[in-house]
Amino acid sequence: MSRICRLFILCSFAVAVFAQTSDPPKAALPTEQSTKAAEVSAGDLSAVEKFLLNGIVSDFKKAAAKTGHDFDDQRPPKAAAVCIAWPHGNDDSKPALLYWGDEWTDSDKDTPQSIHQEAFHQCDLAKKEGEETSEWTKLGIRNLCECQFLLEDSTPVLAVPEEATRIIATKLSQEKVPTLCSNWFGGNDFVVDPFGSSNRGENDWRLCEGYTEEAVKGIKFTVDDLALFKEKEAKNIYPPAPVVRATDIKALRITDPSWGSLISGYLVLHPPTGYSSFGPRYVASSFELPSGWGYHIGMHRVPQSAIQSVRDKISPFEHSKLLPVERQDGESATATVTLTQQDSSQSTAPPDRLAMYIRTYDLTDPEVAKEVDFPAFPENRINVVYGERSLKLWAECFIPVDDNGVPVGQPLRLVIPLALESTTSMYLFTVQVVYTGRQGSGRGGTIAGFEGKVFDLSGCANAAACFAEVRRAFIAELTADFGLPPLSAIPVRKNMPPYQARFQRVFDESNVLKGLSGPYYELTTYTITLWPGPSGDFTGSNEGYMNGEKGNGRPADQVFLQISQDLQIAVGRKGDYNEPSPQQYAVYQQAVDAVVKRAIAHTASELGGTTEGGVGIVKSASAPKR
């Protein structure tokens, strides 16, 4: 007879899953009319109770699987007891399975009662052990729970507390999604057209329940941006969608330059306002709003009769080209063609701009679904208890581009949702500018490659003078080395922010990928940032130093380097420029690493220093005459 007892803490995970919060907009919105009354019917309560019970059984299965027990219909445990932290009072987080005890086999000596008692006993033991060793307990925080029977004679018997059911049902019922008028579809120009197709006058509104003229006037259906892709000639450049899967982030080494650690995969569904782009260069977009105003993203259900029409219109744009960007001072200004400007306090460099493109996310992949979420998704509404799940999200992505429309950074992690397909419905998104009474949110972490320390100037009497000399020599060395094969990139001759240099190789054959395969042509931009900082921990970031921060207070006698690379490749100069494979990225990484190491060694040598472990040791600002 085997007896298994384990403790299992799911609190933080469960809280994270259900702790989606959103600021309710203050303007009148179509969705708001239905969100005012979050009434829960008896049917919904019953469905939620069943949903919670199934969730706990499912959590128990996963926990049991980790201890080597495959819980299936053929071999269920004889009895199981669980200790659950139920939502109560103001806590509306998902029920969390904290401890459990189970009994899988029985012998002739066992009676049903003894089996039940053993499972209960194991649960109590696990709880006691867990509470004694828990870090939370050491901090004086106790998760109050009592062991209860989950399974008796292999049958679920757990009674879900009525309060917990009501709290979760109320929470899931708060977010309602209105259904669009069925006569808004089928037009040629727009995916959704609340107007008459012939004459777009004031009297042509085609309204229905839940959509007043006032409400409809203020919203913009983001899916109608598809028209821009039809009207304008797009370049055959296909940047990747912002990476969300943790495994991909790890493989591509996408790091937060502030800390050097891997970024979070979470994607924000919001227009790209005031977003610090990749690397230290601040990029703001024309989505920026005055203080006190913000965006409200709304989700609307497409009537069943119009789903096919919407799908037909949106499907061709699943992997769109990069839409060319028009200048801010240019002839035409379109709301969705975004232009960026650099923080004027940092440099007089001409601004990078944002270009947009459309990509889709497969939300059936749990790793993707975890990072792409929205309060109105079916998983966060009462629909989840009736089995509706998200399948696919269409989103408008943004990437910084230079004057020639060539991508120069990583895609922004702010995307505008266009449409969502679920197991039973299709939804469209709207954007509305609303007064929030505070500055709009939406800032996120920055992404860039992180290289770390490259020079140690602690031996210099005057670290600032040494840094100036090292920077001059190192940038000169990098410029020479980046210009040589295999990178063969040329410096971008435009004003750059302090400590920054940029190299590009545009529409030329890739020497890095030269071999039997190909011929590959590349669109590559390397943005190189060099900045002084102190030694030790908490050295701070390049952004911080540029903004006058002092790091950990020690002298800034170390030199740090960051290289951000944006890369698209095509077979043939006129081919489609797509994201390279991880292997191709890796080959580039090796080539860049080799160039940087060579430049460090040459610079250190030129300044009379040495190289140890890839770090140049320089002790004097003056180069020895050779």
Place this chain on the structure above:
Amino acid sequence: MMTITAVRNWLGAFFLGTTAALGAYIILFQETRALPVDTKDATSAFQIIIPTLIAQLTIAFRWISDPPPDSDAPIAIPRWAVTGPPIAVGLILVCTLTLLIVDGGRSLNGGSIFKNSVTFCVSLLSASTAFIVSRVFGNARKGASAGPKSDGSKPTATPDVNS
């Protein structure tokens, strides 16, 4: 005038050679300097032309595997109509590949050119040689292996309408 046997030999050899050579070439050399088009375009081209060639090859080998008694009579199809389209297709494909290899992706949109080229070849064959194939290979003996063979005797041949 060609004899019917000569036509069959000619077309059979053409379809076997072209299918094997082109299929293998696309599979082996896509996204290399011998076929500088990306995998997506190469796969598209493969999916355009290979089913057509395989269909013609199937018709030919269905006949070859079980031919009815045949006489080597001349067939009332001019020689140019039999040999012209395959030769044209072969030349187009060779020219296309030569062009792409010589250019090496420097100035031409190889993927687009290759796809258009094979699409044109398929159209050309469908409009010409496919009809000849269906005529000269169209009368394979039907049901030859389906009859009872308990006495061990060979099945009786079906009369060939062309002979």
